[in-house]
Amino acid sequence: LQSLLDMMVAEEESLKERLLKSIALCRKELDTLCRELQLGPFETEEESTILQMEKNLRTCVEVLQKQKRDRKQELKALQEQDQALCDILCTALFSIDTGSVPSLDELDRYRRHVASLNALKEQRREEFVTNKRQIILLMEELDHTPDSSFERDVVCEDEEAFCLSKENIEALQNLLQQLEARRALNEAVCAELRARILALWERLQIPEEQREASAVH
Numbered sequence: 001l002q003s004l005l006d007m008m009v010a011e012e013e014s015l016k017e018r019l020l021k022s023i024a025l026c027r028k029e030l031d032t033l034c035r036e037l038q039l040g041p042f043e044t045e046e047e048s049t050i051l052q053m054e055k056n057l058r059t060c061v062e063v064l065q066k067q068k069r070d071r072k073q074e075l076k077a078l079q080e081q082d083q084a085l086c087d088i089l090c091t092a093l094f095s096i097d098t099g100s101v102p103s104l105d106e107l108d109r110y111r112r113h114v115a116s117l118n119a120l121k122e123q124r125r126e127e128f129v130t131n132k133r134q135i136i137l138l139m140e141e142l143d144h145t146p147d148s149s150f151e152r153d154v155v156c157e158d159e160e161a162f163c164l165s166k167e168n169i170e171a172l173q174n175l176l177q178q179l180e181a182r183r184a185l186n187e188a189v190c191a192e193l194r195a196r197i198l199a200l201w202e203r204l205q206i207p208e209e210q211r212e213a214s215a216v217h
Contacts, residue, residue, distance in 0.1 A: 019054045026057035033064040036101040037071070068101050075102050078110045085117040089124070090165035124164040131172050132159070138179040142186070151175065 030042045042060060075098070082094050094113050096106060132154055139146070139155070146152045150171060153162065162168070201211055 016050060019050045022054050023050070023057055026054070026061050029061050030057065030064065033061065033068060037064060037067060038101075038103045039064075071101055071104075071107060074107055075110070078107070078114055081114050082110075082117070085114065085121060088121060088164050089117060090163055090167075091117070121164060124169055125159075127169060128162060128164060128172060129159060131176050135172075135176055135179060138176070138183060142179065142182055144179070144182075 027042075034040065034042055048056065075096070078094075079098070085091070086093055094110055096102060096110060102110070136155060138144070146155050154172060154175065197214075200206075
């Protein structure tokens with residue numbers, strides 16, 4: 001019986017030692033996680049048993065480790081979206097320290113930044129599609145063949161592949177204005193020529209049936 005009791009005591013002391021080591025490791029890990037997650041220091045209930053304390057600390061470590069993983073995963077997803085949007089819009093990447101765990105405030109600001117880039121992308125995409133449609137119609141009306149790489153990109157390139165940079169959108173607007181100006185000039189010349197033809201008809205007393213044959217032009 002004494003031998004059995006001694007063995008039980010030894011096992012309990014061994015368990016206590018393991019629990020104390022685990023508690024020390026958990027506290028160290030919690031301190032590190034709290035710093036990384038920018039949280040306040042973790043406080044334990046000193047009145048609880050060693051077994052309960054070890055369990056609580058281990059549970060807290062698991063919770064904070066999950067928070068860390070979740071934040072880093074969200075940061076990675078936001079960076080991928082940011083990179084794709086910056087490639088299309090030709091803008092600078094969001095400034096954030098990728099070597100540390102982002103704070104909740106940093107993630108929130110990053111989310112809002114990506115959302116604003118998405119809105120800008122949709123706005124520029126809509127503007128590009130509208131202007132492209134008008135440019136193609138004007139080129140057909142003016143019998144104009146695209147004679148620059150930019151004009152060919154606008155008319156021929158896949159809409160999804162067109163770089164929606166601020167400079168490209170401004171160049172697109174300038175091209176549209178140039179084509180509209182050319183059309184307005186052509187219309188003015190045509191109006192002047194029609195007026196001259198009408199005056200010549202009157203002076204030459206051209207019959208109405210001959211005028212109607214040419215009126216279609």
